[in-house]
Amino acid sequence: MRKAAQASYRPPSAILHVHTHGGRGRPGFSRVDLDSAASFVPGFAETAPRMPHGLLVLSNDSVHGLLWAGPDRPAFPINSFKRISAPIRADWSDK
Amino acid sequence: MSWLDRQSFLGPDSDQVLQDLTVGLVGLGGGNSHVVQQLAHLGVGGFVLVDDDVISETNLNRLVGGTLEDVLEARPKTEIAKRVVLSVNPEARIACHQAKWQEVAEHLRACDIIIGGVDRIIAKSELEAFCRRFLTPYIDMGMDVHRLGDADEFLVAGQVVLSSPSTPCLRCLGVVTDSALTEEAGQYGDAGGKPQVVWPNGILASTAVGLLVQLFTPWHGRPVRSAYYAYDANQGTMTVSERLGRRASKDCPHFPPDEVGDPRFDIREVVTRAETPIERGTIDTVPLAEPKHRLTALLAMVLDLLPFKVRR
Ligand SMILES: [Zn+2]
Numbered sequence: 001m002r003k004a005a006q007a008s009y010r011p012p013s014a015i016l017h018v019h020t021h022g023g024r025g026r027p028g029f030s031r032v033d034l035d036s037a038a039s040f041v042p043g044f045a046e047t048a049p050r051m052p053h054g055l056l057v058l059s060n061d062s063v064h065g066l067l068w069a070g071p072d073r074p075a076f077p078i079n080s081f082k083r084i085s086a087p088i089r090a091d092w093s094d095k
Numbered sequence: 096m097s098w099l100d101r102q103s104f105l106g107p108d109s110d111q112v113l114q115d116l117t118v119g120l121v122g123l124g125g126g127n128s129h130v131v132q133q134l135a136h137l138g139v140g141g142f143v144l145v146d147d148d149v150i151s152e153t154n155l156n157r158l159v160g161g162t163l164e165d166v167l168e169a170r171p172k173t174e175i176a177k178r179v180v181l182s183v184n185p186e187a188r189i190a191c192h193q194a195k196w197q198e199v200a201e202h203l204r205a206c207d208i209i210i211g212g213v214d215r216i217i218a219k220s221e222l223e224a225f226c227r228r229f230l231t232p233y234i235d236m237g238m239d240v241h242r243l244g245d246a247d248e249f250l251v252a253g254q255v256v257l258s259s260p261s262t263p264c265l266r267c268l269g270v271v272t273d274s275a276l277t278e279e280a281g282q283y284g285d286a287g288g289k290p291q292v293v294w295p296n297g298i299l300a301s302t303a304v305g306l307l308v309q310l311f312t313p314w315h316g317r318p319v320r321s322a323y324y325a326y327d328a329n330q331g332t333m334t335v336s337e338r339l340g341r342r343a344s345k346d347c348p349h350f351p352p353d354e355v356g357d358p359r360f361d362i363r364e365v366v367t368r369a370e371t372p373i374e375r376g377t378i379d380t381v382p383l384a385e386p387k388h389r390l391t392a393l394l395a396m397v398l399d400l401l402p403f404k405v406r407r
Contacts, residue, residue, distance in 0.1 A: 050361040069366050084230050084260055086318040088310055
């Protein structure tokens with residue numbers, strides 16, 4: 001975590017804690033995930049205040065994410081992911 | 096029944112994928128006038144059209160969709176392209192920018208792919224650098240007429256390059272070189288009369304569109320992220336350049352993976368902007384950037400270090 005925070009300092013980068021729940025379909029965050037975010041996001045926001053920080057959770061074929069725009073702001077879901085590969089696929093979670 | 100039924104082999108959801116796509120076209124002269132027409136027929140839903148120029152008489156030999164009346168009216172090339180698209184697909188989302196692309200770069204960030212129809216090598220190089228920064232695949236088209244010796248004989252040739260993040264770039268592939276840039280800088284001012292004709296543009300444009308289609312709605316199992324086709328109009332051949340094979344396994348040293356995103360990005364400014372009420376009519380690209388998407392649009396670089404990217 002400290003290494004990630006240092007790496008995000010220059011150039012400014014967002015820090016996303018990534019983990020997988022496996023399985024298929026759009027994954028969700030557990031209570032534990034959200035509680036741990038509450039403990040590390042404010043620290044990241046202090047280190048790199050110009051960037052949002054948050055959480056990503058992967059399944060075997062999908063992804064879900066939350067970002068915090070600041071330490072005292074509510075999280076908002078990432079509404080679209082795009083896989084820059086071949087083929088390029090966009091996943092619109094709000095569609 | 097849908098107007099796209101005959102291309103359903105592009106995949107069961109291909110209509111939707113193409114409809115959701117937003118393509119940026121920079122430079123709407125000869126090459127991209129063909130591209131925009133084909134993309135409209137394909138059912139591509141979103142267009143960001145950028146060109147600062149109006150049509151002139153000497154464009155009529157190659158600008159598909161342009162008319163004599165457009166010349167008399169000095170119509171912007173973006174407006175001609177828009178008309179071509181709407182005449183096929185009235186539902187298309189189109190943002191027209193009669194400007195240099197650098198002035199409207201913000202609007203190009205939301206594009207899924209950018210196709211460059213720019214002549215100057217410096218322009219290709221700058222546009223590719225922009226695309227790399229925002230993890231946007233870039234397709235470059237170029238055409239040249241070379242005099243063969245002293246005779247009145249010419250070689251008509253060109254190339255199409257697909258340059259995706261972390262694949263060989265135009266410099267790796269020798270399309271952009273220091274010597275070409277220096278030579279071009281020396282010619283500045285008299286570059287206006289470069290020979291250009293319609294039929295090679297059509298072939299290069301069709302090749303570019305094929306690359307786009309295989310990237311988003313592939314019709315075979317081996318879509319590519321990187322391509323370099325060399326066209327020889329004298330031989331009548333379009334060949335895969337050997338140079339691509341030699342570079343394919345090497346890292347591109349010109350665009351390091353950490354040089355991505357907007358270096359001036361500041362989430363605090365985004366929050367302030369998002370919380371400021373928007374006056375009606377102040378956003379000229381509403382179809383491409385609906386208010387609910389504005390916040391994430393400005394976060395496009397957030398996931399740059401992962402093989403994912405936030406869109407809009
Ligand atoms: Zn390179």
